[in-house]
Amino acid sequence: MAKKLKIGLIGTGGIAQSCHIPGYQSLPDECEIVWACDTNEEVAKKVAAEHGIANVTTNYQDVLSDASVDAVSITTPNKFHKQPTIDSLKAGKHVLCEKPLAMNGPEARDMCKAARDSGKILQVALQQRFSGAGQFMRKFIADGGMGEIYYARAQALRRRGVPAWGVFIDKEQQGGGPLIDIGVHILDFTLTMMGYPKPVSASGMTWDTLGKNPELYNMWGDYDRTKFTVEDMAVGFIRFENDAVVVLESSFMSNLDGNPYGTQLFGTKAGARMYFDQQFKGLEIYTEQNGQLFNMTPINVPDVKSPHTEEIVAFVRAIQSNGPSPVPGEQGLILNAIFDALYKSAETRTEEKIDVSF
Ligand SMILES: NC(=O)c1ccc[n+]([C@@H]2O[C@H](COP(=O)([O-])OP(=O)(O)OC[C@H]3O[C@@H](n4cnc5c(N)ncnc54)[C@H](O)[C@@H]3O)[C@@H](O)[C@H]2O)c1
Known part of the structure; x- marks a missing residue:
């Protein structure tokens, strides 16, 4: 069996709790959420305790410096999609970024360039x-x-x-x-x-x-x-x-x-x-x-039952099979x-x- 993927959550608010966590947890033999990161420490701690996530931080750089992490979900408000995505790709992590990809086209363009340069998967969370x-x-x-x-x-x-x-x-x-x-x-x-x-x-x-x-x-x-x-x-x-x-x-x-x-x-x-x-x-x-x-x-x-879970399964499968991204960054840029x-x-x-x- 393929190695179990280690996942970091950057942002542990509404969409992370209702969709990303259940999505990853639907594949318990294939992936494991190992970091809960949120600038609101209380939320991160609560989510980690509820879902058995080992590590908590308020600084996403801690997630990125963990060499064991394969991929991250960026589930922060729109203003905080760009930098964590680019930093994650540069750190060699695959990224599932919530929609819209960015605040505007220029930000989305920078994120697509970072994905191309890194060779890692950038998937936009557009589940429908x-x-x-x-x-x-x-x-x-x-x-x-x-x-x-x-x-x-x-x-x-x-x-x-x-x-x-x-x-x-x-x-x-x-x-x-x-x-x-x-x-x-x-x-x-x-x-x-x-x-x-x-x-x-x-x-x-x-x-x-x-x-x-x-x-x-x-x-x-x-x-x-x-x-x-x-x-x-x-x-x-x-x-x-x-x-x-x-x-x-x-x-x-x-x-x-x-x-x-x-x-x-x-x-x-x-x-x-x-x-x-x-x-x-x-x-x-x-x-x-x-x-x-x-x-x-x-x-x-x-x-x-859940298009969100399907989207996360597609992300995991894309990582396991070495791409392509099921919802490429380029489509987020077009939007x-x-x-x-x-x-x-x-x-x-x-x-x-x-x-x-x-
Ligand atoms: N795909 C969908 O159907 C869907 C549905 C709802 C929301 N969303 C998207 O998900 C994103 C988050 O929305 P939400 O409803 O979960 O919001 P939310 O406010 O419930 O959660 C966002 C969390 O991110 C945290 N945060 C903010 N900046 C951060 C940073 N720099 N590092 C780490 N954590 C940070 C906040 O403290 C908060 O807990 C938005 O982009 C939104 O458009 C998508």
Whole structure:
């Protein structure tokens, strides 16, 4: 059997506890979490005690100087993704970095360069492609079922869903609002289905009136409206090198019915509608055969209990087999570069070019 991988957690907050720890612990014979690192020592100690993690620190350099550590999960707020990732790669560790890869394109570019220079795996934690419907559609598309996908409409919209905890309303620590926090998931999912075409330009707009309004209800409790420095809604029109287009809509607050979260794909042979209700079980495919129109509902969608666990299993397998990264840093860079263009376009009111070279 292959050697047991030793894992360090850099950041032991919400996502580390709910997803990364259970993910690694689903493979007890293949990996072991040996470090819990958090600038909040109390949290790190509590998590270590609860999960039998041997070492605790508030300084991630301690994790990196442990030669036995093979890989780390970077599960810190967005502002603290770049430096720990670059330092970890330089120290010869494989990295699974939470989404979004970075605050912006230039940071993501530096992280991709570090991964290339180190020869280590940089995986972005974007789990939705590992969902049952995600796996089903990837195969259907790879087998030619959709033809060429030339257009998609992606939505991550909430009616009154501002995260009232953490730093999600603070542009300085997050890099942006719903676009970078939840739009990132649905855009990644959509681009995965489209084969990750290269973006060339984008036009976008953002608003913040609702998010700053102290009179409005929020389903996750109150927050300080004077500290709301991100957008409450963003929309974008993104062009790709292959002439495909994606229209993206994302909100923490907007006046609409429900919280639609999903994507519609338009291909030359078929279309598909994939909305998150219990892991995209709302999947439908629209096609034509012999002059007759069909709406198809697949029935053998893989039963994936946790896309997060699948993502971590994929990370471990990639390390064991020496790559490639299941969700490469380059795709995280594409997403960050698109968001940069949309935010810039919202200021300049013009279409902005996108550069994803590194
Ligand atoms: N993939 C998903 O579906 C998903 C879901 C939620 C959050 N996230 C991402 O996970 C990241 C963390 O989010 P969260 O909800 O767990 O936040 P959190 O606030 O619950 O946890 C972050 C932890 O990082 C610690 N920390 C901050 N700076 C640090 C540093 N320099 N070194 C070590 N520890 C540090 C904090 O003390 C905190 O305990 C964010 O990037 C977020 O976008 C992803």
